[in-house]
Amino acid sequence: MRPVWVAGVGIHAFGRFADRTVTQLGAHAVRAALAEAGVGRGGFQAAFCGTVYGGVAAGHKVLTGLGLSSVPIVNVEAGCASGGAALALGAAQIASGRYDTVLVFGMEKMPRGIIRSSFFEPWREEAGLAATPAYFALRAQRLMQESGVTLDDLAAVSEKNHRHGVDNPYAMYRKALSRDEILASPVVCAPLRLLMLCAPNEGAAAVVLSARPAGPRPVRVAAAALRSHPAGSVLGEHTPMSGLAADAAPTPTELAARDAYETAALGPEDLDVVELQDTDSGREILSAEELGLCPRGGGGDWVRGGGGEMTSSLPVNPSGGLLSKGEPLGASALGQVVHLVWQLRGTAGARQVPDASVALAHTVGRGANACVVILTA
Amino acid sequence: MSASGAATRPITDGLFTDGPDGPRLIAGRCAACGGLHFPRGPVCPYCAADGCEERLVGPAGRLWLYTAVGSRPPGYRGPVPYGFGIVELDGGLRVVTRLTEPRLDRLRPGQPMRLVLEALHTDDDGRAVVSYAFRPEAP
Helix, strand or coil, rough: EEEECEEEEEEEEEEECCCCCCCHHHHHHHHHHHHHHHCCCCCCCCCEEEECCCCHHHHHHHHHHCCCCCCCCEECEECHHHHHHHHHHHHHHCCCCCCCCEEEEEEEEEECCCCCCCCCHHHHHHCCCCEEEEEEEEHHHHHHHHCCCHHHHHHEEEEEEHHHHHCCCCCCCCCCEEEEEHHCEEECCCEEEEEHHEEEEEEEEEEEEEEECCCCCEEEEEEEECCCCCCCCCCCCCCCCEEECCCCCHHHHHHHHHHHHHCCCCCCCCEEEEEECCCCCHHHHHHHHHHHCCCCCCHHHHHHHCCCCCCHHHHHHHHHHHHHHCCHHHHHHHHHHHHHHHHCCCCCCCCHHCCCCCCEEEEEECCEEEEEEECCC | CCHHHHHHHHHHHCEEEEECCCCEEEEEEEECCCCCCCCCEEEECCCCCCCEEEEEEEEEEEEEEEEECCCCCCCCCCCCEEEEEEEECCCEEEEEECCCCCHHHHCCCCEEEEEEEEEEECCCCCCEEEEEEEEEEEC
């Protein structure tokens, strides 16, 4: 297999943009990534577009508008991991030798409020059993029962990520919040408060992949692993109606992490910086456990020991995470990758982790889908 | 309350029954691996074997995890706040369920729970829409 390199990245800020269509958001990110890579019409051989709510042939509309169609264009939907799925598919084309340059992008314009999803049967919505934040709350409560996580730990994660987000010009929320403010915000589903949950929003991100290294400090895609869930856990991101108490099946994040670490011949101890799924504060802690950043059941100790802080040995979500950026489903995974490419190039500005050379990006969600990407420089 | 009668309808078919002994959930049991799943489907989600048989489960269970939902999620027309949680039944089946008790200080992990049927709202044809829930047993 050939190595896969990042030739260029581009992003449209995450937020709310009433005057722009999803096609315009995508085009903005695509143009930026292609310009940085020095790639124009005829310069890439395939495109993969991640989106969930983008509609029919969403990626085709972006490239048609830019005069860049005629190459194969594949639209990819894999829930919160859609952009990661697009990246995994694009990287495989280059690794296999089929193509030399591939465009990967993701974009979204999310409905407001609790996300309505065609994923759920109508009766389940009618019964009140499709309340997404309630599932987040049950996972957080389990962390409190089994991982020694406290309500204050949940506030600490949100406080950290919002503090990080202040320095990210592409984030939706750039205001530091105190733990007291977070704890005093309205209870959505106990134990989760409003300021412990990320907001669905809008944005786009794009990455040009190449068979050739580029730039003074080339970034390599060392692994891009996508997995779904094995059945068994009632708390799984596939949000089943039932599961088994004796469940011992690994989670999709554990499976994707295992695949990615093996492919890259690296482990959690080799990482310098991580962007992981923090749809809510509890999710960050669960992700840290599942990715092996701390022991299973050690999430509470991890937070109280400064886990993920910029001053720690492994900063987590220096971009501010989804809690600061918001979550445009199709764009969120590639948004992480764009931020991590800047980290590895040493161009992340005030958010820079010193001497970062190994980075991990993680998304997980509806499907279930989990994607783990490892980048090296 | 009863789920039978002309003025009610189950929220969907195949979730629960209501007989002289009270309500039961309609689960599936895999003849190959023995695993239980709910709602019942023809294929075992754990081992992919065909031919799962019906197994009625409940009414007793123990509360595992719980929260309360304070504002109506999309598609829901019933009362708020309402309890939401996971109850563990005999045989090791964990089921996602409404809870009749939304006051979390009245719930605790491991608490004995009992299956009930409750009306959520009245549909456009004037029928009470009935779903299953678990309520705390008297201490």
